[in-house]
Amino acid sequence: MAVATMSSLEKVFDQPTLTIQLSDGGDGYIMAECLDIPGCASQGKTRQEALANVVDAISVCLEVIVEDAAAKLRSAGPPQAEADCYKFSLATSELLPA
Numbered sequence: 878m879a880v881a882t883m884s885s886l887e888k889v890f891d892q893p894t895l896t897i898q899l900s901d902g903g904d905g906y907i908m909a910e911c912l913d914i915p916g917c918a919s920q921g922k923t924r925q926e927a928l929a930n931v932v933d934a935i936s937v938c939l940e941v942i943v944e945d946a947a948a949k950l951r952s953a954g955p956p957q958a959e960a961d962c963y964k965f966s967l968a969t970s971e972l973l974p975a
Contacts (some may be wrong), residue, residue, distance in 0.1 A: 889913050889942075890966075897931055899924060914938045946970040 889895065895913045902908040907924050909931035911917040919934045921927030949970035960974035 889939075895935060897928065899927060911935050911938070 895911050898910050898912055900908045902920055906920040906922060907927040908920050909918065909927035911931060914935065917934050917938045919927065919930035921930050950965070950972060962975040963972050964975045965972050
């Protein structure tokens, strides 16, 4: 899986849906790619199998993105608690007062 850029991750978490493109893999398989997460793709022998597999791939990609963001936050340590409400950006790992 390719490393997604920060700007592409910001787009992923700001939109309500992700775009999946199907194409002929040329080897008897259907390729399925999530256009919103660079490197997030899968394949299947049928369109339905390709879609099911890319949904699994999207789930794994999002899980990795969240784990990486949480690890960055833990390593940075907690910020000064000056507000009662904060927003945590999964894309940038920033914790900012809301």
